[in-house]
Amino acid sequence: MERLFNMRELIKMVVVLTVLAAFSGGLLAGLRNGTAAQIEKQQLEFVKGPAIKKILEGASNDPIADRFKILDGDIERSFFVGIFDGKANTVAFESSGKGYGGDLGLMVAVNLVTEKIVGIEVTTHSETPGLGAMSKDDPAFAAQFKGFSINEPVKVTNDGGQVNAISGATITSRAVCKAATDAGNVYQKLKPQLSEKIKEFNK
Amino acid sequence: MAKTITQEFTKGLWAEIPPFRLVLGLCPVLGVTTTMENGIGMGLATTFVLLCSNILVSALRNIIPPKVRIACFIIIIATFVIVVELVMQAYAYPLFLELGLFIPLIVVNCIVLGRAEAFASKNGLLPSIADGLGIGIGFTLSLAALGGVREVLGTGTFYGASVFGPSFQPFTFMIQAPGAFVCLGLMLCIMNLFE
Numbered sequence: 151m152e153r154l155f156n157m158r159e160l161i162k163m164v165v166v167l168t169v170l171a172a173f174s175g176g177l178l179a180g181l182r183n184g185t186a187a188q189i190e191k192q193q194l195e196f197v198k199g200p201a202i203k204k205i206l207e208g209a210s211n212d213p214i215a216d217r218f219k220i221l222d223g224d225i226e227r228s229f230f231v232g233i234f235d236g237k238a239n240t241v242a243f244e245s246s247g248k249g250y251g252g253d254l255g256l257m258v259a260v261n262l263v264t265e266k267i268v269g270i271e272v273t274t275h276s277e278t279p280g281l282g283a284m285s286k287d288d289p290a291f292a293a294q295f296k297g298f299s300i301n302e303p304v305k306v307t308n309d310g311g312q313v314n315a316i317s318g319a320t321i322t323s324r325a326v327c328k329a330a331t332d333a334g335n336v337y338q339k340l341k342p343q344l345s346e347k348i349k350e351f352n353k
Numbered sequence: 354m355a356k357t358i359t360q361e362f363t364k365g366l367w368a369e370i371p372p373f374r375l376v377l378g379l380c381p382v383l384g385v386t387t388t389m390e391n392g393i394g395m396g397l398a399t400t401f402v403l404l405c406s407n408i409l410v411s412a413l414r415n416i417i418p419p420k421v422r423i424a425c426f427i428i429i430i431a432t433f434v435i436v437v438e439l440v441m442q443a444y445a446y447p448l449f450l451e452l453g454l455f456i457p458l459i460v461v462n463c464i465v466l467g468r469a470e471a472f473a474s475k476n477g478l479l480p481s482i483a484d485g486l487g488i489g490i491g492f493t494l495s496l497a498a499l500g501g502v503r504e505v506l507g508t509g510t511f512y513g514a515s516v517f518g519p520s521f522q523p524f525t526f527m528i529q530a531p532g533a534f535v536c537l538g539l540m541l542c543i544m545n546l547f548e
Binding site for chain 1: 416417418420421424425428429431432435436439440442443444446447450453454
């Protein structure tokens with residue numbers, strides 16, 4: 151019986167593929183490490199920056215410069231401080247939800263005194279233009295979240311909540327609510343460290 | 354059959370210019386050419402991937418076992434595509450936001466795999482470089498032309514600058530996918546007239 155592969159050929163195939171894949175993996179890992187800081191900077195400038203500026207409008211400081219990081223389990227979260235009326239009483243941070251086309255990033259600003267949402271803004275998303283993308287493009291949708299307590303789950307009206315979903319984009323609207331709810335969980339979990347860090351700004 | 358290096362290069366600019374002559378890789382062509390800038394960005398990204406993968410495939414053509422050649426080509430191509438994606442994210446973020454999904458899709462662009470399989474794996478290093486550059490530049494020119502025409506008609510601007518003034522009513526059909534098909538067909542038609 152004729153064998154499909156002879157041994158030599160088989161070994162050669164495995165070796166070539168392994169070496170190629172290992173080389174490619176090594177190269178990409180190196181490049182990823184090398185560009186990570188620059189990519190973060192670009193995201194801050196082009197995506198997160200405008201979102202933060204919008205939801206922390208009227209702050210007397212530059213929230214992007216006044217940022218700090220807190221370790222939440224394995225992930226490092228960035229918090230952006232907004233100073234209003236001479237007091238650092240607002241922080242903005244990012245959380246995420248599962249949208250229709252993938253992960254959806256949401257910047258949430260919270261007033262630390264009243265524990266209410268000051269504003270939200272969708273940052274990164276891959277939602278359908280004209281439908282799910284309206285969550286970023288339509289200010290009226292984001293405006294609904296203003297004033298909600300950060301300590302309570304946020305839901306769309308269909309699920310018994312107060313947020314009017316974007317028509318034709320219920321999944322996206324739910325993802326935004328989920329991200330806002332998650333932001334609440336993060337806030338509660340990191341509250342002690344957060345108030346500790348904020349004190350430094352109020353000195 | 355032996356062609357000179359110059360011939361290998363210039364064939365990509367007219368005789369085999371993609372996507373008009375080699376009607377391959379239409380998905381990104383139709384998707385990204387809403388403006389000239391996007392077209393050029395996509396074209397240059399594809400050129401880089403095409404050139405690098407051609408070089409590597411040609412250099413390794415005697416080592417790569419024929420039975421797993423496609424897998425090897427895809428590893429090589431995918432690696433360069435991620436390189437482009439990371440570099441673009443790090444240094445040209447607005448362009449990355451525009452092109453978004455289409456950058457990872459260069460991996461499955463038939464032109465890149467097609468050149469690796471049909472040309473680079475059978476030819477030496479220099480002809481492969483010439484072939485990659487020629488096809489890549491041809492692709493960039495096509496995308497720029499297509500993007501330019503669609504941008505002028507669809508949004509009334511040329512490379513971001515207004516052409517017709519504020520009274521112009523944009524012909525939005527042109528920046529949608531069906532408009533891209535019509536535009537591509539008409540341009541191919543004009544090219545055939547010149548033959």
